[in-house]
Amino acid sequence: MSQIRGDYKSVWTALSGNKEDAYMVVSGYTDEEKFHADAEDTLYILGETTGIKATDTFLEIGCGVARVGRVLSPFVTEWIGCDVSPNMIKLASRRLLGLTNTRLQEISGYDLQPIPDNSVDVVYTTVVFMHLEEWDRYTYVLEAMRVLKPGGRFYCDNANIASPEGWAMFEASRTQFPPQKRPAQISKCSSVPEFEAFFTHAGFVDWHVKTRPMWVYGWGTKPGAK
């Protein structure tokens, strides 16, 4: 049965019906130790971009099985994981057992309801934008702006079409799947100009867009004193 890419809830609920499928679609492997090590790398990147403070409330858009939340939550006041898939949320809740400063929220796939305005210090999203249409990426950038406190920080990333790895991914998908057979969750790259446009139009200040092998990533601050 073919699914519509933008029907994120049905696509991602179907992809995460059991633990193994969910791990594979989140990371491409099921090894818990590698999962943990990769999450440490994400923590390092967040530390270098948004910074991580003990007083911060962090929110992740598309948290999956809480790969990052489990490692990040001991360093912050609260970690809120949001995901479109109720199956991912269920698996995340099992991985977070005993971590009392974590909270999970199933979301529509298009916004951060019911997170209140001006309530979070850091919003981040990693390995998620590649699965979204550009419009829906940007709507999440706007939603991040809404839920962040003044002075709050936002981070996002995606595969970079201008990198050799991003181009290889683009070509692999182009040649592997004829147009009518493309999986709904197929990865689509971003670019530095796309991220620059998002940060500019959403009104973030002090923003940066950079690249590292395979990736484009950016971070910025919501205007206003903290």
Ligand SMILES: C[S@@+](CC[C@H](N)C(=O)[O-])C[C@H]1O[C@@H](n2cnc3c(N)ncnc32)[C@H](O)[C@@H]1O
């Ligand atoms: C590749 S996984 C990455 C998970 C997590 N960010 C990580 O790095 O471990 C993509 C996640 O995004 C979620 N997702 C897909 N579309 C979404 C949407 N429109 N809104 C929120 N989450 C979404 C999926 O359910 C899945 O958990």
